[in-house]
Amino acid sequence: MSYTITEKCNGCGACVRICPADAITGEKKKIHAIDVALCIECGACGRVCPQSSLLDEKGAPCAMIKRSEWPKPEITVKTCVACGICIDTCPVGCLAMSEHPRSKGVDPFPCLKDAKACIGCGFCCAECPMDAIVMSKPVKEKK
Amino acid sequence: MNKPYMGKILMVDLSAKTITEEKIPDNVYKQYLSGMGLGAYILYNRIPAGADPLGPDNILGFCSGFLTGTSSFFSGRWTLVGKSPLTGGWGDANCGGTFSPAIKHCGYDAIFFKGISDKPLYLYVKNGKAELKSAEGIWGLDAIEAEEKLEKMYGPKAHAAVIGTSGEKVSLISGVCTDSGRIAARSGLGAVMGVKKLKAVVVEGVQRIGAYDQAEMKRLTKQSEKWVKFPMPLSLLPGIGMALMGTFLRLTTIMFAQDGLLYKTILRKWGTGGMNQMSIEMGDSPLKNWDGSNRDFPLKKSSKINPDIIINTEIVKYHCHSCPLGCGGICATKGKYAHTHKPEYESILALGGLCMNEDLDSIFYMNEILNRAGMDTISAGATVAFAIECYEKGILTKKDTDGLELKWGNTEDAVALIKKMIAREGIGDILADGSKVAARKIGKGAEACTVHAGGQEPAMHDGRNDPGFNVHYSVEPTPGRHTIGAHLYYEMFQLWKRVKGLPSPNLLFFKNSKYKINEEKAKASAACSKFMSMANGAGMCMFGVFIGIKRVPTFDWLNASTGWNMTPNEYMTIGERIQTIKQAFNVKHGIEPKNNFISARAQGNPPQKEGANKGRFVDVEKLAADYWKEFGWDSATGKPSEETLQKLGII
Numbered sequence: 001m002s003y004t005i006t007e008k009c010n011g012c013g014a015c016v017r018i019c020p021a022d023a024i025t026g027e028k029k030k031i032h033a034i035d036v037a038l039c040i041e042c043g044a045c046g047r048v049c050p051q052s053s054l055l056d057e058k059g060a061p062c063a064m065i066k067r068s069e070w071p072k073p074e075i076t077v078k079t080c081v082a083c084g085i086c087i088d089t090c091p092v093g094c095l096a097m098s099e100h101p102r103s104k105g106v107d108p109f110p111c112l113k114d115a116k117a118c119i120g121c122g123f124c125c126a127e128c129p130m131d132a133i134v135m136s137k138p139v140k141e142k143k
Numbered sequence: 144m145n146k147p148y149m150g151k152i153l154m155v156d157l158s159a160k161t162i163t164e165e166k167i168p169d170n171v172y173k174q175y176l177s178g179m180g181l182g183a184y185i186l187y188n189r190i191p192a193g194a195d196p197l198g199p200d201n202i203l204g205f206c207s208g209f210l211t212g213t214s215s216f217f218s219g220r221w222t223l224v225g226k227s228p229l230t231g232g233w234g235d236a237n238c239g240g241t242f243s244p245a246i247k248h249c250g251y252d253a254i255f256f257k258g259i260s261d262k263p264l265y266l267y268v269k270n271g272k273a274e275l276k277s278a279e280g281i282w283g284l285d286a287i288e289a290e291e292k293l294e295k296m297y298g299p300k301a302h303a304a305v306i307g308t309s310g311e312k313v314s315l316i317s318g319v320c321t322d323s324g325r326i327a328a329r330s331g332l333g334a335v336m337g338v339k340k341l342k343a344v345v346v347e348g349v350q351r352i353g354a355y356d357q358a359e360m361k362r363l364t365k366q367s368e369k370w371v372k373f374p375m376p377l378s379l380l381p382g383i384g385m386a387l388m389g390t391f392l393r394l395t396t397i398m399f400a401q402d403g404l405l406y407k408t409i410l411r412k413w414g415t416g417g418m419n420q421m422s423i424e425m426g427d428s429p430l431k432n433w434d435g436s437n438r439d440f441p442l443k444k445s446s447k448i449n450p451d452i453i454i455n456t457e458i459v460k461y462h463c464h465s466c467p468l469g470c471g472g473i474c475a476t477k478g479k480y481a482h483t484h485k486p487e488y489e490s491i492l493a494l495g496g497l498c499m500n501e502d503l504d505s506i507f508y509m510n511e512i513l514n515r516a517g518m519d520t521i522s523a524g525a526t527v528a529f530a531i532e533c534y535e536k537g538i539l540t541k542k543d544t545d546g547l548e549l550k551w552g553n554t555e556d557a558v559a560l561i562k563k564m565i566a567r568e569g570i571g572d573i574l575a576d577g578s579k580v581a582a583r584k585i586g587k588g589a590e591a592c593t594v595h596a597g598g599q600e601p602a603m604h605d606g607r608n609d610p611g612f613n614v615h616y617s618v619e620p621t622p623g624r625h626t627i628g629a630h631l632y633y634e635m636f637q638l639w640k641r642v643k644g645l646p647s648p649n650l651l652f653f654k655n656s657k658y659k660i661n662e663e664k665a666k667a668s669a670a671c672s673k674f675m676s677m678a679n680g681a682g683m684c685m686f687g688v689f690i691g692i693k694r695v696p697t698f699d700w701l702n703a704s705t706g707w708n709m710t711p712n713e714y715m716t717i718g719e720r721i722q723t724i725k726q727a728f729n730v731k732h733g734i735e736p737k738n739n740f741i742s743a744r745a746q747g748n749p750p751q752k753e754g755a756n757k758g759r760f761v762d763v764e765k766l767a768a769d770y771w772k773e774f775g776w777d778s779a780t781g782k783p784s785e786e787t788l789q790k791l792g793i794i
Contacts, residue, residue, distance in 0.1 A: 038271065082467070083465050084464050096299065098459070127214055129360070129368075
């Protein structure tokens with residue numbers, strides 16, 4: 001299954017730029033297309049499209065969401081066993097293992113090293129065998 | 144997205160500069176899994192008989208594990224396969240780190256290379272698109288420098304497997320490196336990559352790896368994690384306590400079947416180095432080029448390589464992909480390099496006890512420069528030990544060694560010799576291809592000072608202590624390997640708990656019974672070979688499966704990820720098929736299995752006069768015949784019959 005682009009597309013290229021799988025192609029100002037074999041259903045295109053022209057793998061339309069409101073992984077270090085599955089499964093490489101041990105013990109722990117690069121796909125959360133990751137909407141810090 | 148394998152491989156022809164994508168039929172995975180199994184299937188069928196390992200017909204394969212990238216634990220190993228220039232037969236090397244999932248995320252289960260390039264190249268694969276690029280600017284760099292440069296160029300998702308300068312210089316004991324100090328070291332396959340002028344394989348991808356039943360995968364993984372974290376009082380012992388346990392094991396006449404939970408505790412606390420002193424004390428570690436004993440390296444000396452001293456330098460644990468145990472570590476070092484991967488047991492003992500070197504700082508240093516050069520620490524250490532013995536016996540003189548005084552315990556000159564081997568300078572050029580080749584070049588009876596199996600130096604586990612090691616060193620299609628089986632391993636795998644028809648060892652037994660040859664021993668050895676061949680197809684870590692087959696449920700993960708619903712015995716048949724095709728590969732390439740037996744000295748011929756293994760002789764010939772019979776191969780020659788090959792669907 002794959003995401004698809006509808007006729008609403010105006011060819012702005014925002015999805016092409018964010019797609020981590022290089023699955024979207026198309027000329028500027030013309031309708032773009034998704035390569036079914038490459039699409040990994042991360043949903044970044046759906047969240048970024050200003051025309052709401054994307055359908056998800058089940059055919060449901062995707063709504064544009066402000067990037068600052070995209071969900072981000074929160075890691076419960078206590079449950080985490082430092083297996084690194086989340087890091088290797090992340091399609092944009094925004095997670096990394098810490099270079100120092102956690103406050104208790106000797107193991108490292110995964111952390112969101114490049115929060116700006118995170119596309120909120122939730123693959124880390126889905127693959128974590130310890131269920132140590134939850135995806136949550138970032139809470140704005142009060143000034 | 145409901146299966147754990149990608150169903151495709153890449154075949155790169157370095158002579159013609161072509162890259163071909165090939166689909167692999169599902170039934171091949173059901174017969175061989177991927178990893179080592181898929182590699183053996185491709186190489187057996189495609190390398191022409193008698194091909195020169197350093198010629199264009201040899202195929203070098205980077206194969207990810209079948210379970211890699213699923214939610215299973217301990218499944219992050221990849222296997223490097225090729226015809227070995229060191230042994231002339233089947234070659235493989237196994238490595239952890241993060242490279243295995245990276246291959247799969249590109250959309251392939253394995254990447255193979257044939258041909259020879261006219262100029263240095265590297266392969267870059269991103270999301271299913273592959274291209275060969277000029278290696279100008281990275282050829283000549285050491286493995287860590289090259290990897291850092293490539294990963295800087297391509298970003299955090301790119302993972303590189305590279306050769307160091309030893310691979311470039313076609314040293315027959317060189318390997319392929321990843322993750323700044325992990326290395327697929329054995330079988331000399333770094334030389335194959337070097338001769339092909341392939342500096343690196345860089346993979347970067349996001350393809351997802353599926354599973355038939357993701358919820359069941361996670362349930363099994365959570366269950367196994369409880370055993371990984373199972374608290375054991377052993378973890379409270381200091382390093383010296385382990386040494387004393389080794390002394391006890393040497394002196395006792397009654398043994399107990401060992402449980403992998405003990406070993407996982409050692410790995411968790413210290414890493415493989417936790418065994419340093421214990422192994423020396425109990426007679427597991429060879430010393431002084433297999434001629435010495437624990438008496439030559441008593442507690443006073445071995446306390447300098449006490450595991451507590453090593454972990455004092457550890458900054459943080461290092462976990463390979465999907466490993467909850469973390470036996471690796473990143474250590475702070477003195478001198479030129481600030482950080483280094485914690486030296487492994489094999490490296491410490493090969494560069495330490497085997498050369499009678501007790502200087503831990505020098506071991507850290509040699510380990511790091513060998514990792515950077517991409518040279519196998521086991522073979523390098525063993526070759527230095529060989530050279531020292533030749534020098535002590537007058538076979539090599541100061542003139543031959545360019546002024547180096549190669550004496551037991553002369554650390555400074557041992558380090559200098561390692562540097563020469565890396566640079567292939569003077570005597571180092573002769574030694575850079577391992578002890579067997581060096582002995583042939585030196586002549587003057589130097590062959591008597593070598594300890595090897597089929598050309599490969601065995602690891603730091605003495606088959607005179609655990610005869611199972613001598614069996615596997617001698618009969619495996621990749622001779623000299625310690626990562627397949629032993630009596631100890633059989634006890635820890637606990638296969639009889641899931642596989643029908645396997646003998647369960649007694650909880651308590653007389654030590655002497657270990658050395659008696661019987662049918663049960665052959666059954667256990669064959670089971671180890673089948674299981675580890677299957678596990679190497681699955682990409683499982685040996686240390687993980689040591690915890691026990693019920694606790695680290697490899698068979699169940701395979702079923703949950705595929706929906707195949709096969710029995711443990713059927714999975715063991717997959718292992719049998721992989722083992723047999725590797726043996727058939729050797730026969731096809733003219734290897735006489737008998738010629739791969741480990742050197743007489745390591746068999747205990749003549750027996751040692753003192754120490755833990757005093758008076759022991761292990762009759763490898765008899766053990767091998769029983770082992771071959773267990774596989775249904777010819778018990779006199781070790782060759783699988785056509786009927787066996789047909790029965791397993793190999794031909």
